[in-house]
Amino acid sequence: MSTILDARPLDLVTDFPAIPEGWAYLDTAATAQKPQPVIDAITRAYGETYATVHRGVYQRSADMTLAYEAARARVAKFIGAGSPNEIVYVRGATEAINLVAQSWGVTFLKPGDRILLSQLEHHSNIVPWQLLRDRVAIEIDVAPLTADGKIDLDAVEAMLTPQHKLVALAHVSNVLGSVLDVRRAADLAHAVGAKLLVDGCQAIPRLAVDVAALGADFYVFSGHKLYGPTGIGVLWARPELLDAMPPYQGGGSMIDRVTFARTTYAPPPTRFEAGTPHIVGALGLHAAIDYVDAIGLDAIHAHETALVRQTRDALRDLNSVTLFGPEDAAGIVSFAVEGVHPHDVGTILDEGQVAIRAGHHCAQPLMEVLGVPATARASFGVYNGPADVAALVKGIERVRRIFG
16 A cells, blocks of 8 residues: 655645544545635625626626626636637536537537447436437437546547537546546547537546647536536637527527517627626636636646545555546546445445545446446545545445445
8 A cells, every 4th residue: 555645745624614624525526625715705705795797887796797707717717718708607517518519509410410428428418418319319429438447539539420520528537537638539529520528527626727728629617626616617619619609598698689579699608698697606716716726736636646546555455345447547536345335335434534425426327337336436635635545444444344
């Protein structure tokens, strides 16, 4: 078992007031805890500066509008977008994918067109395309995984045809932590004239993302996995795609002019942001990005990589424990204890103040590929350290003793 981290450990747990001393929170892939600067930004917005945006002529509304749009510009800079107008606020990655499916997909796909997914996708990157299939009569193909649980891009290359109009893949698997070579995936998709959509939920809090360098056409993520609030997320798309897409929802804010005879629509991104937005969520997301940037994504990735290595080394030494996913997983370790349901593993670990996820992780097709009904999953954040890994291992040893 390795006990020495290759990178200097981060010591940030005191920034997170919801993590009490002695509690090992290892469920960051589900949702990240919130640092004090994010909490302060949300509290200040609701308690001191709150007003609507884009509507009021009074000064506080104007100030809040500036802050709201500054958050959009901050997101654009964080992911390497060419303009803030390429950033669409949504409730989360799920809504972003549904937006693409029901706006771009309904408009530009026709019966017989094909979409390519992979076996490790989250349900949010499966079900919207099935709904589109039922509506438009497209076909869905599924790429296999390599032996160590990565999307098999050689197989993707062999499967793609000119009939494929979209490839939709996870940047980092929420179950296995496997990292996609997005640049190669983009090149393969573009070689047959297809677009590439990337689910960046698990990548955005732990890997530097530059959408221009990656070559994707759509990139989506949720704020709450990036140490920000729930209910706010981002769809980034190439501007020419956004310009060609019709509205996803109708209502206030997204219009140019409304009459009972006809409505004309605002340009992107406003066209896709019907109704009063999650104003404070955007400000919280801005604070979260500032927090992560101050630490540095390279430092975060090195820290989590070291914790993954330490965890895998320790669990590999335990008989009856099966590890899933590649050795270079990003921030996530999924495992099973022979003869013990993952829910029982999670319950016993909770008794020892270790919080993990146990279940199918909204990836039931992947569970079928792995040949298990569910897995236990430990996922790391900037607040975790070697003591959390030790608590996890101690808890699993107790599981093994209880179940013999």
